[in-house]
Amino acid sequence: MFPERFSNLPAYAFPRLRALLDHHQPGGDIVHMTIGEPKHGFPAWVSDVIAEQAAGFNSYPPNDGTPELLQNICDWLGRRYGVRPAPEQVMALNGTREGLYNAAMALCPETKNGRQPVVLTPNPFYQVYAVAAVSVGAEPVFVNATAETGFLPDYAGLSPALLDRVAIAYVCSPANPQGAVASRAYWRALIALAEKHDFRIFADECYSEIYRRDAPVGALEVAAEMGADPDRVLVFHSLSKRSNLPGLRSGFVAGGDESIRRIRQLRAYAGAPLPLPLQRAAERVWADEAHVAENRRLYAEKFDLADEILSGVPGYASPEAGFFLWLPVEDGEAAALKAWTETGVRVLPGAYLSRDTKAGNPGKGYIRVALVAPRTEVQSALISLRDCLYG
Numbered sequence: 001m002f003p004e005r006f007s008n009l010p011a012y013a014f015p016r017l018r019a020l021l022d023h024h025q026p027g028g029d030i031v032h033m034t035i036g037e038p039k040h041g042f043p044a045w046v047s048d049v050i051a052e053q054a055a056g057f058n059s060y061p062p063n064d065g066t067p068e069l070l071q072n073i074c075d076w077l078g079r080r081y082g083v084r085p086a087p088e089q090v091m092a093l094n095g096t097r098e099g100l101y102n103a104a105m106a107l108c109p110e111t112k113n114g115r116q117p118v119v120l121t122p123n124p125f126y127q128v129y130a131v132a133a134v135s136v137g138a139e140p141v142f143v144n145a146t147a148e149t150g151f152l153p154d155y156a157g158l159s160p161a162l163l164d165r166v167a168i169a170y171v172c173s174p175a176n177p178q179g180a181v182a183s184r185a186y187w188r189a190l191i192a193l194a195e196k197h198d199f200r201i202f203a204d205e206c207y208s209e210i211y212r213r214d215a216p217v218g219a220l221e222v223a224a225e226m227g228a229d230p231d232r233v234l235v236f237h238s239l240s241k242r243s244n245l246p247g248l249r250s251g252f253v254a255g256g257d258e259s260i261r262r263i264r265q266l267r268a269y270a271g272a273p274l275p276l277p278l279q280r281a282a283e284r285v286w287a288d289e290a291h292v293a294e295n296r297r298l299y300a301e302k303f304d305l306a307d308e309i310l311s312g313v314p315g316y317a318s319p320e321a322g323f324f325l326w327l328p329v330e331d332g333e334a335a336a337l338k339a340w341t342e343t344g345v346r347v348l349p350g351a352y353l354s355r356d357t358k359a360g361n362p363g364k365g366y367i368r369v370a371l372v373a374p375r376t377e378v379q380s381a382l383i384s385l386r387d388c389l390y391g
Helices: 013-019 043-054 054-058 067-081 094-105 125-136 183-198 219-225 259-272 274-287 290-309 330-345 375-390
Strands: 090-093 118-123 139-144 166-172 199-204 231-238 251-254 322-330 365-371
Touching: 013 330, 043 054, 043 094, 043 166, 043 259, 043 274, 054 274, 067 090, 067 219, 067 251, 067 365, 090 183, 090 259, 094 125, 094 199, 094 231, 094 259, 166 183, 183 199, 183 219, 199 219, 219 231, 251 259, 274 375, 290 375, 330 365, 330 375
Parallel strands: 118 139, 118 166, 166 199, 199 231
Antiparallel strands: 090 251, 231 251, 322 365
């Protein structure tokens, strides 16, 4: 029987979308702009490395990552953020979703100050945050991230009594779906809040390498600047968006010695390490930046197109990073249905990524549009959306 505690979770977004759209005929050639699955090419040599290392499928892979992979990740963190953890402070992940979930399993206490612990999550949110909270018996608290808060959650605005129960706070920067980037001041304030109320920050930084101007600051670098407890902040990264390799399932978590030790211990019993040939490929991918710069350039072209095409849309905000548009509409479901039946462009209602709260559903008046298709397809689709929804 499905555990009772899971009964109140919001339905997953894409089954809801299929139920909304699939019994209607598309109004034109179908363009998929719903899911954040990168479509740019990945380096051709990735396939060569996997083929060369194929004999490794005959061996159990290192559970925490090969020494070479862990070292290359540490070196990348040093180049990117100026922090260079020891390999013992990093663990390779089978995609960051595994890490975002299992870190809560490994690190969330059964009680906090004698009460049920709280896990904070931005709203809209990546569903694994909420599922992780419920799985560990914590109370998920959804904090609206709206235009008024810079599209990032204002955890400091919560009551001290609630903050004293917080065990974990998830933050996604650059934010999915809004593309907002946490500033150095935002991280400093949140880390100070976590130190004061004794909770951990899980920084989901999967979109960190897709930015338009300045590289986003990282939670780990700010924590190091502040001299914060090394176990206070854990960061999660992936090759999915950075390198267009979602199927490689390669990511990592980095943090303090004790946090990583406990996550590694859980992986030893319940995890699924990355196969050895894929780890060998990931070693090289983390060491190469040329393909990342090209990937960023391709997205920048499409964001420039979006700015040009949608400049007259009331409330349009050009995102700082990531590869989504968070477009204001009167009603996200109605807009998604209209776009599908009149143009064939498939977008996601923002409410499907959000939870209803006392302050309302912060995604209800938005649609999420993924700019993952080729440039010409994106251009045509955005013109169709503009003319259909805002004409």
